Amino acid sequence: MEHLLSKEYGTTMMVLGNEAIVRGAIEAGVDFAATYPGTPSSEIGDTLFRIAGKAGMYFEFSINEKVALEVSIAASISGLRAFTFMKHVGINVAADALMTFVYSGVTGGHVILSADDPAAHSSQNEQDNRYYAKLASMPMLEPSSPQEAKDMIKAGFELSETLELPVFLRTTTRVNHMRAPITLEEIIPPKKTGEFKKDPFRFVNLPSVARANHTRLLRQFEKAKEVVETSPFNTREDIGDSPRMGIITSGSAYNVTIDLVKDLGVPVAVLKLGFTHPFPEVMVAKFLDDMDAVIMVEELEPYMEDQVRVISQKEDILTPILGKHQGHFPLEGEYTPDVVGKGLTSALLSLDAIPEPGNQEGDAASTSLDLSVPNRPPVLCAGCAHRAAAYYIKKATKNQAIYTMDIGCYTLLIQEPLKTADALFCMGSSIGLACGFSKIQDKPVVAFIGDSTFFHSGISGLVNAVHNRHKFLLCVLDNRTTAMTGHQPHPGIEVKDDYHDLPALSITEVVKGLGVEYVREVNPLDVPAFKEVVNGALAHDGVSVIVAKEPCVIFERRRRKRAGIPLDKPYYVDNDKCIGCRICVSKFGCTAISMIDVEGHAKQKAVIDRESCSGCGVCAHVCPSDAFIQEGGQ
Amino acid sequence: MSDLHTSLSDKQSSLSDEQTSLSAQHTSMNEDQTCNILLTGVGGQGVVLLSRVISETAHRLGQGIVVSEIHGMAQRGGIVQSVVRIGPTVNAPMLPSKGADLLISTEPIEAYRARQFISKSTVVVTSISKLVPVPVILGLQAYPPMDKMLQELEELSGRLVTLDSRVMAYELGNSLVSNIIILGAAAGVRVLPLDTQEMLQTLSGIVPKKTIEANIEAFNRGFELANK
Numbered sequence: 021m022e023h024l025l026s027k028e029y030g031t032t033m034m035v036l037g038n039e040a041i042v043r044g045a046i047e048a049g050v051d052f053a054a055t056y057p058g059t060p061s062s063e064i065g066d067t068l069f070r071i072a073g074k075a076g077m078y079f080e081f082s083i084n085e086k087v088a089l090e091v092s093i094a095a096s097i098s099g100l101r102a103f104t105f106m107k108h109v110g111i112n113v114a115a116d117a118l119m120t121f122v123y124s125g126v127t128g129g130h131v132i133l134s135a136d137d138p139a140a141h142s143s144q145n146e147q148d149n150r151y152y153a154k155l156a157s158m159p160m161l162e163p164s165s166p167q168e169a170k171d172m173i174k175a176g177f178e179l180s181e182t183l184e185l186p187v188f189l190r191t192t193t194r195v196n197h198m199r200a201p202i203t204l205e206e207i208i209p210p211k212k213t214g215e216f217k218k219d220p221f222r223f224v225n226l227p228s229v230a231r232a233n234h235t236r237l238l239r240q241f242e243k244a245k246e247v248v249e250t251s252p253f254n255t256r257e258d259i260g261d262s263p264r265m266g267i268i269t270s271g272s273a274y275n276v277t278i279d280l281v282k283d284l285g286v287p288v289a290v291l292k293l294g295f296t297h298p299f300p301e302v303m304v305a306k307f308l309d310d311m312d313a314v315i316m317v318e319e320l321e322p323y324m325e326d327q328v329r330v331i332s333q334k335e336d337i338l339t340p341i342l343g344k345h346q347g348h349f350p351l352e353g354e355y356t357p358d359v360v361g362k363g364l365t366s367a368l369l370s371l372d373a374i375p376e377p378g379n380q381e382g383d384a385a386s387t388s389l390d391l392s393v394p395n396r397p398p399v400l401c402a403g404c405a406h407r408a409a410a411y412y413i414k415k416a417t418k419n420q421a422i423y424t425m426d427i428g429c430y431t432l433l434i435q436e437p438l439k440t441a442d443a444l445f446c447m448g449s450s451i452g453l454a455c456g457f458s459k460i461q462d463k464p465v466v467a468f469i470g471d472s473t474f475f476h477s478g479i480s481g482l483v484n485a486v487h488n489r490h491k492f493l494l495c496v497l498d499n500r501t502t503a504m505t506g507h508q509p510h511p512g513i514e515v516k517d518d519y520h521d522l523p524a525l526s527i528t529e530v531v532k533g534l535g536v537e538y539v540r541e542v543n544p545l546d547v548p549a550f551k552e553v554v555n556g557a558l559a560h561d562g563v564s565v566i567v568a569k570e571p572c573v574i575f576e577r578r579r580r581k582r583a584g585i586p587l588d589k590p591y592y593v594d595n596d597k598c599i600g601c602r603i604c605v606s607k608f609g610c611t612a613i614s615m616i617d618v619e620g621h622a623k624q625k626a627v628i629d630r631e632s633c634s635g636c637g638v639c640a641h642v643c644p645s646d647a648f649i650q651e652g653g654q
Numbered sequence: 655m656s657d658l659h660t661s662l663s664d665k666q667s668s669l670s671d672e673q674t675s676l677s678a679q680h681t682s683m684n685e686d687q688t689c690n691i692l693l694t695g696v697g698g699q700g701v702v703l704l705s706r707v708i709s710e711t712a713h714r715l716g717q718g719i720v721v722s723e724i725h726g727m728a729q730r731g732g733i734v735q736s737v738v739r740i741g742p743t744v745n746a747p748m749l750p751s752k753g754a755d756l757l758i759s760t761e762p763i764e765a766y767r768a769r770q771f772i773s774k775s776t777v778v779v780t781s782i783s784k785l786v787p788v789p790v791i792l793g794l795q796a797y798p799p800m801d802k803m804l805q806e807l808e809e810l811s812g813r814l815v816t817l818d819s820r821v822m823a824y825e826l827g828n829s830l831v832s833n834i835i836i837l838g839a840a841a842g843v844r845v846l847p848l849d850t851q852e853m854l855q856t857l858s859g860i861v862p863k864k865t866i867e868a869n870i871e872a873f874n875r876g877f878e879l880a881n882k
Contacts, residue, residue, distance in 0.1 A: 034713045036723070141724055165720075165745075198747050199705075199721035201713055275720075275746035357750035391802055393767050394795035396696065396787040398732035432730065436792050606792060611731065614791045631829075 038063035040166035044173035049208030052095035058107030061135035073519030085110035096130035098214030105133035123233035148320035160297035253294030260287025266311035316343030402612035403634025405570035428470035448477030465492035538564035588635030597647035688741030695760030700833035705736035722747030783820035831872035838876025
């Protein structure tokens with residue numbers, strides 16, 4: 021029994037924020053859900069992929085966020101409850117559909133979740149997606165805990181149905197990856213089918229319809245302004261007696277703030293806003309009026325602070341507002357207790373609300389030693405085929421090419437020793453960049469993209485390359501899964517289980533169909549064959565594509581263990597043959613290999629960690645002295 | 655405590671005296687009844703499992719609990735950290751500098767890297783089994799001297815417990831229980847406001863059935879080492 025489908029109503033359960041979101045969707049009777057995987061939202065999709073069938077919900081991994089939103093829109097304009105979720109940058113991809121979808125609105129319910137990533141723990145930027153709610157005139161909810169995330173997704177559907185608008189649920193990494201108890205409530209069973217009632221003058225946004233729909237959107241949004249003023253998600257909490265000092269905060273920053281203010285020594289009123297678009301103007305105006313000063317504590321942009329300043333000006337309330345505009349709080353990174361503590365101290369000092377702190381002895385954690393600590397960057401796994409592909413492409417291009425990179429595990433090729441990553445901006449950008457680089461300079465250009473990323477947004481760039489006669493090598497690193505986000509399937513993978521029967525598309529056939537003349541599918545672990553294909557591809561006058569196909573080493577290891585298939589035997593080093601040249605470590609960099617002192621030898625010798633060696637055997641090709649030998653071999 | 659720790663203490667007799675008195679004062683919870691635990695280590699070392707055993711035990715016992723797990727790119731050998739806060743009114747799953755009551759680390763560099771969270775009221779439990787970072791393997795950076803790292807951790811903290819968990823796991827004949835030995839040691843320093851038997855019950859419910867016995871043995875081995 022899946023614990024998230026439990027009907028033990030009233031009991032509590034420790035869950036990850038993302039699991040609480042899944043439970044909320046199930047309790048809300050969501051009929052239809054779609055996503056493209058992306059951290060910090062990935063576990064929502066992983067969980068739904070496993071349990072949606074049992075819950076009677078339709079769920080799919082769509083090929084990208086725009087398609088995920090479009091397929092879900094069909095459901096929510098057909099009277100169903102649809103849930104679309106993605107990481108923050110996914111909203112950029114979906115934004116084209118989103119900005120006009122709000123014009124038409126819904127006949128069912130629609131919650132769109134954006135998982136933002138302050139501090140960019142696993143992202144290419146830390147953009148603040150609250151502005152999307154403003155840009156699209158969408159109501160927005162911001163949870164600060166798993167329980168609240170679950171409550172808000174349910175409330176979000178009710179709100180969406182009342183206002184006939186999609187509702188934006190904006191989380192951050194700390195909430196998605198927070199584990200805390202939730203209380204289980206009743207599950208509403210999903211409907212089986214939707215009914216689309218044709219209404220072209222609402223759903224076909226040609227200019228005249230769009231103009232009328234914009235008026236409609238603004239009218240519906242006016243109704244939201246009434247709802248927000250009585251929302252249970254916007255609450256005031258007083259710490260100490262008759263506070264005159266106010267704090268307005270939201271999301272993860274609320275958790276940190278409420279833990280800290282108890283020790284401030286100043287009575288404060290904390291206004292926690294969970295429903296932040298439209299902004300609760302009446303409530304905030306009253307709060308401003310009630311306080312001698314108000315401090316704004318919100319991560320990233322001054323989204324709320326700017327609106328509080330507008331209210332102050334509009335209502336002529338001259339209460340000082342302290343936040344990012346005076347430099348008390350930063351515009352970047354996560355709001356940790358240290359960051360919030362420093363900001364609050366700075367703001368309160370500027371108001372003379374607290375005494376100057378004395379010279380706190382030993383405030384810094386440093387001591388006399390403070391040793392330099394080596395970095396521990398995430399690295400490609402031992403035996404990862406991406407490493408072999410990049411190593412032999414780098415060799416064939418004599419490290420003289422421009423290497424455009426894409427988003428996936430292979431982004432880690434930026435690191436020592438391979439360093440085959442020169443530019444990266446977003447999903448699919450490797451191919452568009454390669455098109456441009458091939459036109460403006462003479463060096464060879466190599467683009468790397470993963471299999472899932474190729475389907476997500478690589479294909480259109482490749483069409484552009486063929487049509488505009490660009491010349492570069494595209495290496496599709498096809499490891500048969502969406503590895504970086506936790507091994508989700510993608511359109512190149514056949515999926516067969518109790519609830520799925522999904523066919524696989526061949527990347528090679530897709531590429532051929534686009535008119536690419538040089539297309540080769542080859543396993544990069546088959547070193548002689550791979551080298552030959554790379555040379556052929558680089559000599560080709562035009563765009564050439566290598567599909568470097570070999571399953572993700574972790575995924576394959578798990579699959580074999582489950583299926584009882586033996587793993588490949590690891591390699592070892594023959595110390596008499598190893599000449600200590602370090603090429604395997606300093607040039608190739610497989611993480612199973614390191615150098616150690618060996619008695620009786622002047623130079624350090626390579627050594628293989630048996631536990632991590634996958635037996636791929638590429639080191640045996642990299643080594644100039646044939647020192648790597650497979651166990652049980654010769 | 656390990657031999658290494660003892661020998662370090664001997665070298666700094668003046669410090670040791672101070673630490674003994676601090677250790678004696680240390681209770682299982684600070685004034686506001688909150689216990690703040692920072693777990694750190696390297697992807698693949700089972701840090702999140704330790705976090706789950708602690709947090710699920712606390713939840714089952716009806717205590718307030720909040721946990722953060724930062725996964726990110728941890729699966730690829732990066733740093734994994736988890737904060738567990740137990741207490742009646744815990745909200746943020748993050749700690750301020752010097753805010754840890756207990757630091758549990760599965761690798762010595764990672765304990766040292768987290769030293770900003772250590773104060774004189776922190777108990778540090780760390781493995782001294784090295785997991786060499788890739789930049790060190792490549793010869794780009796150096797692994798810091800172990801004795802110096804431990805000396806500084808000892809100076810900063812109220813109590814330092816070190817154990818060579820990898821060697822101990824090999825001695826038990828199961829390289830996979832290294833993290834559970836560390837968990838046992840963390841339970842042995844008696845900072846966690848949790849009954850040890852309850853923790854073992856949670857552990858037994860999480861790990862695969864056929865490994866329960868090995869895990870309990872590993873836990874007890876760590877517990878005995880620290881509970882001295």
